Amino acid sequence: MSKASGATIREVDMASRDGAPTRIVRARRLYEVSQDTLWAAVSEKERLVRWFADISGDLEIGGHFSIKGNADGTIIACNPPDRFILTWEFGGTTSWVSVTIEPTKDESMLTLTHELPTDRDSEAHWAEYGPGATGVGWDLAFLGLDMHFLGDGGPSRDAGAAWAGTDDGKSSLRAWSRAWAEADVKAGTPAQTARDMADRTAAFYTSEG
DSSP states (O other), X not given: OOEEOOOOEEEEEEEEEXXXXXXXXXXXXXXXXXXXXXXXXXXXXXXXXXXXXXXXXXXXXXXXXXXXXXXXXXXXXXXXTTEEEEEEEETTEEEEEEEEEEEOSSOEEEEEEEEEEOSHHHHHHHHHHTTHHHHHHHHHHHHHHHHHHHTTSSOOHHHHHHHHTSHHHHHHHHHHHHHHHHHHHHTTOOHHHHHHHHHHHHHHHTTOO
């Protein structure tokens, strides 16, 4: 049985794309599996549907995909088993997601970077929830991948959703929100502002707001 390990490392930053500023939400996690095994889990449709979501479309460069109940996008770069980049099109807004896998001696590091635009609507959403709105969503995805590796490789999406509704799950969702606030403070956001945004994020994800 494979075993997932390592705490998520969270980072918040600024960047630019086509001359416009963008916001960066980045998460890292170590897994006690080979680079090829981790790559297969995050890039093959038949594996993704077990722990992430129902995905249709073409998962190849230039291919368009659709995630049921969530985002659409296009694969804009792919270099197996190291990295892929895609657009993330949701609610009329396009952002960009890159996934990188780096092998270590006994593990593999997964780094997910979500780059967000800074148009008026996107900035209004950021001012309300901060990086946690994006980051906690990916924390939940990491959880599904954890369960996938810790189990027998079978479906883990329902187990993750059920866990999120428990007291333990809600406690973790609040902790993740606070952790993203801490990363935001390191990036220069005033502490009280970051905590207020984290509280609103936690209330959203726990359905207590």
